[in-house]
Amino acid sequence: MPELKVADRQWTVAAGDNLLDALNQSGVPVPYSCRAGSCHACLVQCVSGDVRDNRPDALTPAQRDQGWRLACQCQVIEDVQIHTFDPQRDGQAAEVAALDWLGADVLRLRITPQRPLRYRAGQHLLLWAGDVARPYSLASLPEDDRFLEFHLDCRAPGQFVDAVRQLKAGDPIRLGELRGGALHYDPNWHERPLWLLASGTGLGPLFGILREALRQQHQGAIRLIHVARDAAGHYLEKPLQALAAKHPNLNVELLTAAEAPDALAQLRLASRQTQALVCGHPDWVEAFAKRLYLAGLPRNQLLADVFLTRGNGGV
Template sequence: MATIRFKENSYNGADNESVLDILLRHQIAIPYGCRAGACQACTLQASPSQIPDDCQQGLSEGQIHQGYFLACQCRPMQSMDINTVNTGAQKIPATVVDKTPLDDHTLRLRLSCRLRWRAGQYITLWMKDVARCYSIVSAAHLEPYIELHIRVHPRGIMSQQLFANTKVGDVLELQGPLGNFVYEQEHASQPLLLIGSGTGIAPLIGIAREAIDYKHEANIHLMALDRTAKHYAMAQLETLKNSAPQCSFQTEQTENAESIISSQFPNLRGQRVYLCGGQDFVQRIRKKCFMLGASPRHIITEEFINFGPQDSN
């Protein structure tokens, strides 16, 4: 059983507990968000010799050299002496320049900041000690703002705050961008099939726009799935379709996804497939696309993190 020493106190861990689990169980206040290693909100510091190998993914070489690690991913193999880090130095101010409801439960937020990003990457948005990850719709070389599509959950801490209280002109904080869920120009001759569930279509719209801007040669087809066939992003999808002859889209109900994909795309050999949505959805559709002939290296995925019913984004 490993012991965590933090701020002159010691805390015993249980089997398979992460450092974050241990601290929270002992009612130690520490920022955290996704609990999946994506948002980096729970970054702490320890001696590099005490840190397991698998809890520094996504951190920079400089951060790793300084002994930074992700508390939610760190299951200590030995006792550790840990310290907080100054995450404020990693945060960038971002001004809200647009806040528009796209339907009754989806919010479009546009943020102006000094940052370079790619459509499809994600940022970590902060409000005090609450952090959430959101995928980017816009492309830095096409728009001067980061655009996010945020599903507003009834008990979502961050999404409810953004929907109810955030105003144009407010300054938020963000970290990033992170992720490699982006368009790759070297595959310009490969047909693209972009499948997104709910706001999972958001980064795919951005990826399609980048592909069109970079003169993608082959067909680009977007499949927007939701609980109903009426999709919140219909207007953007129509605009995208009208912007390029090789671009098309359809909206369907999520529950019919597998049968629709099988009937419309019985042979995915040679296609490049992008999937985005909840973890269960992405894993299920990835398997279906593989069975239909898509090469595993040509299936690019981004899974949204489930924060649970009390803490959704």
């Protein structure tokens, strides 16, 4: 049976055991969110030995050469020594710029990195509050060089959300891995209809992508649909309506969860050239995608990002 070593600890595991489970079950805290190789919260480094990696494409060749692996995607097959990600040593320093509520349940976190961060609208970033980590999608644009912005769903308690609630402006916070994510704006879509469908705080990255499309003077029609639990959940209603008033090609539709099924059933594509981006709770992402496919949208013209809530549920 292979042996797993972390710092001064060493123990035996069954061959084929999932690396993330083997670490967490033995008291080595490795954060995780998606367990699908997307969020990069469970990044660890193989110092000696190696593991069977089911998603080698999830990391860059340079990262893999340095021994970095996503624990959720790996199986222990031989003796291996693991270095876990230390936010104080391996992360980037940043500080809280501002915390404010965009609604009863959505906390806007703005942070200022110590060094400028190159990113594009829709990307994910791993945030560390103390020793608790969680990946979040950026709601800001690279042009907002004063801060990075994130929208946190606080309806249910969680270690990271509870830790962030205690922060105040000026407090330190650490940044982990930056990921591309599925969502982005492509200038080649310039003339095509663009549909943005979100539930809950899935609106955050799409708000960034919407503003990027408008910044690049997107000429096609833009349709944004936001589904919230109730009317109070449309936490960006005012800025969205302001953008719609300024840009004649933008149409904003705000739906409650009760209204959404009937509204989605009425969706019709004006053009098979439509590009769709969907984001939010898995149930709603599936509902959006199913309806768009039934309406005739080619599968390669839909980009989706699922927000796994680890117990929060809802929209």
